[in-house]
Amino acid sequence: MPEAAKIPIIDISADGADQAQVAKALVDAAAEYGFVYIKNAGKDISAEQIENAFNVSRTLFSTPTEEKQKCKIQKNNQGWSGMHTETLDPKTQRVGDFKEAFNFGPFSDGKATQPIPSTLSVHEASIGTFRGACEALCRKLLLLFGQGLGVDPADFFEAAHSPERPSGSILRLLYYPPPNSGATAGARGDDLRAGAHSDYGSITLLFRVRGQAGLEVLTPANAWAPVPVCPPGTEHDPSPPILVNIGDLLSYWTNGLLRSTVHRVAFEAGGVEGESTSEPRYSIAFFCHPASETRLVPVPSQRVREFRGDLDSAKEGNPYAERMVLTADEHLQMRLQASYLQLYEKEKAETK
Numbered sequence: 001m002p003e004a005a006k007i008p009i010i011d012i013s014a015d016g017a018d019q020a021q022v023a024k025a026l027v028d029a030a031a032e033y034g035f036v037y038i039k040n041a042g043k044d045i046s047a048e049q050i051e052n053a054f055n056v057s058r059t060l061f062s063t064p065t066e067e068k069q070k071c072k073i074q075k076n077n078q079g080w081s082g083m084h085t086e087t088l089d090p091k092t093q094r095v096g097d098f099k100e101a102f103n104f105g106p107f108s109d110g111k112a113t114q115p116i117p118s119t120l121s122v123h124e125a126s127i128g129t130f131r132g133a134c135e136a137l138c139r140k141l142l143l144l145f146g147q148g149l150g151v152d153p154a155d156f157f158e159a160a161h162s163p164e165r166p167s168g169s170i171l172r173l174l175y176y177p178p179p180n181s182g183a184t185a186g187a188r189g190d191d192l193r194a195g196a197h198s199d200y201g202s203i204t205l206l207f208r209v210r211g212q213a214g215l216e217v218l219t220p221a222n223a224w225a226p227v228p229v230c231p232p233g234t235e236h237d238p239s240p241p242i243l244v245n246i247g248d249l250l251s252y253w254t255n256g257l258l259r260s261t262v263h264r265v266a267f268e269a270g271g272v273e274g275e276s277t278s279e280p281r282y283s284i285a286f287f288c289h290p291a292s293e294t295r296l297v298p299v300p301s302q303r304v305r306e307f308r309g310d311l312d313s314a315k316e317g318n319p320y321a322e323r324m325v326l327t328a329d330e331h332l333q334m335r336l337q338a339s340y341l342q343l344y345e346k347e348k349a350e351t352k
């Protein structure tokens with residue numbers, strides 16, 4: 001039975017917690033594992049808000065396909081993507097991901113700035129509020145990363161993620177249909193709910209539902225390890241911890257000091273008591289990106305400058321790393337084109 005991934009649990013909002021110590025623990029976890037659980041006692045994002053977001057998600061994915069089709073994903077990375085639209089690991093997967101997703105871009109005055117299904121109209125403002133809470137938590141984490149890395153000024157990352165400026169940040173609702181259902185008929189043993197990948201942005205927040213297994217990380221020993229929804233010690237918290245992981249952009253920005261770890265969602269992911277993959281699975285991700293025009297110049301931190309450990313892994317996330325300083329938007333576009341094969345292929349054909 002595969003052993004669960006070793007991922008530290010950190011409480012960033014504990015009363016009287018020493019922020020310098022919290023910042024150091026976060027950086028250590030991000031440098032060693034690339035993943036960290038943020039204990040969720042409901043101070044940053046309440047259990048009720050999270051539950052409400054999952055209810056909205058269930059409403060969305062049970063909306064008729066024709067209605068979702070009207071909001072089909074566009075090249076701005078906003079909208080609905082149906083089964084197999086995204087292929088996170090195109091080199092290995094024979095067929096795209098067994099999942100549906102809906103990406104929300106920015107909101108303005110409680111309103112989405114993109115088409116949304118009519119079934120979501122009554123929930124529009126609450127989705128915007130939830131997205132805002134995710135954005136605020138990310139900025140709090142980015143400030144802690146800046147402090148923990150000794151970046152001068154400490155708000156270097158936080159300031160680059162100002163919510164006032166356009167960015168690629170996305171709130172994503174995800175739905176994985178159950179195995180052996182109409183939507184997954186024909187799936188083979190080696191097919192995946194989400195192919196192996198690392199995330200593209202700075203940091204990702206991931207919300208999951210108790211009992212729903214499936215997420216695995218690739219360990220340094222090249223084995224897949226399940227990531228329990230409620231690791232020991234968090235079973236009685238009001239809400240499962242929020243899983244935070246480092247994306248390629250932040251890894252690249254920090255010369256690979258912060259690790260961007262490969263992960264996937266499998267149909268069979270054993271090893272965690274009380275969790276199973278036989279049910280439909282829902283998860284919610286917030287992908288946090290810097291303002292689009294941010295130039296990914298070296299981070300003003302001695303620790304980053306002196307880090308020479310793993311430059312190769314930074315390069316992996318960004319094949320152009322050696323050639324030029326990219327902007328955040330150029331970095332994102334490069335990655336989107338690789339995983340939305342049809343969306344971009346179709347366009348190539350049309351422009352011929």
Ligand SMILES: O=C(O)CCC(=O)C(=O)O
Binds near residue numbers: 215
């Ligand atoms: O659904 C999950 O647990 C993970 C999803 C994920 O890794 C992603 O969308 O990038």
Ligand SMILES: [Fe+2]
Binds near residue numbers: 197198199263
């Ligand atoms: Fe991911």
